[in-house]
Amino acid sequence: MSREYRTFKEAIDALIKWTVERLERTPFAAFKFTFPKQYISPFGYLGTLTAIVFLILGISGAILMFYYTPSIETAYASVKEIQESVPFGFVMRQIHYHASNFMVLLAVFHLYYQYFSGRYKIKNEVLWVTGIILGILTVLEAYTGYNLILNQRAMLAINIGMGLTFSAPVLGPSIAPILMGGGYFDLIVRFYALHVFIIPLLMMLLLAVHIPRALIIDMPMILGVIGAIFVVAGMFPAELGLRFDPTVGAVEVPEWYLTSIYAFLRTGSERFWAGALLPLLFAIFFLIVPFVDKSKRLSWRDRPFFTAMGIASILMIIVTTVWGFYVDFSKLTVFEQLYVEPVIYYGSFGIMTMVSFFITYRFLTKPRGRPAPAKPLVLSPRAGTAGVVVTLLLVLAFSWLAVLTYLENLPNISMFNMGMSMIMLGLMLHIYRHTAFATART
């Protein structure tokens, strides 16, 4: 190009224009990115947030691969090295660990928001089904990940997972040896391959089908989520745990997204039917729901049966998860501490599920009067400003109190501070765009 630009800004603008025009030949042009100019509810773009956390997991995981060795003899030692002696290794591991928790959590919220607002209809069946499969793969990815440390907790999870696979009817006995190989020395390598390549690759392929063409990129909220990962990592840093030793018993509870399955196994029921069948029914229900719920109605109020099913499934998750975490330390032996009485367990499980279902169903099918028209909210500019200022002061006071309380004995203050600064940056971005947009309007 022989044209001359008078200012630097002109040159940059021309370069951007040139690049954007050429990008129109790529699949990028199919996406419509929206950078919202004011606050919008994050429920609508929880999927984007999940994908961004997935990206963070990819980056931090790839960096962890520089030091981690998938070998039965050195795996634990290499994680210990990352945690204790590699510069920034601790931070990397904490990001990776806590981001995985956030990803599962965000995916669950995403699922339920889309479920209750009936988004699986209106030609979204493919998005919905791929989303459910992505959710299952997310849990499998997290599961294979925390097994790689080879501590007591990992071995418990490996054991339960392999036991379930082995006891699956028909295919189980031939699939399990593929994961297991000749023993633990093979298993660790195979889980590593699954964790760093096979499952993420499947997830990315599915993501190509699952991703909608209109994407909302809300920078303040993204910074808030990343900051929250750091804050949680600062407050509850993941520990190494004890190195796996098959001659020592330890009371261990799996990660929170697997405790619900663990609870079933602790009742002493037959492995597969307890530990895999119910989660499977759960997944199948969500997979087929768009093909069963054929009504044209989207709102949760107008779909009493499916809303009640959704509420009951949430109660089901809560009850089983709480039971999974329950350990009775008053008992003497490890076994007695972990044993869950089947009658009490299945009783509470059944009662809570059914009661929540019927209460929700009755509540929604009860004839309602015409709802009163919503009162328009009128705020005088001054009253609005005062409210905002008071709220901000309260938030500031509380967060400062929290910081002071934790400052004394916080396990990892630096990550907490890093997270806080990210959240503050997000807040500042939000205030900036708000004021910039407001002045542009007037």
Place this chain on the structure above:
Amino acid sequence: MSGPSQKRRNVLRALLSAAVLAVLAPFSGLARYFYRENASQTQRQRIANLKDLSPGTAIFFSYPRTGDPKIDGDPFRQYVLLMTRDGKIRAYSRVCVHLWCLPTYAADRGELVCPCHGSIYRDEDGVAVEGPAALQPYPYNALPMVRLEIDGNGDIYAVGIDGLIGLGREWRVRSPDENVVRV
């Protein structure tokens, strides 16, 4: 369309199918790639001699032995050969069918005791009588057995496994005595 052109097309189609099959046929055994070969539990391996055992003693061994300490040290290859107090020879997998810890032999009580959650197995048939393993339904409540052959010199050989390691054994189908053969 019919006639000679259709016939020619059919021949070509058959040829094409045959060609695809010919290319894919060598891959039919691909599934074997995913299973480790030396994990097959049919190897004949000498463990000990009858003279090494007396009532209430146990010998720990790994099977199938490869010579590589990393592989031989794997919990899934750990077994115990024991002589009960009334002189029966038995060999069991050491992987507890509950949560895969490694039980040890308590000779004075005639029991295999798991150190983790306290499962207790009888030494004469490997069936769990107490603890979490005993609560698991049949056949997930017994230790897998090593099939043994004892020759004229008193040498004891492992020749196979009865049951699935870490899972259980159908101990009502095949009695423990059938797993110890004198040749």
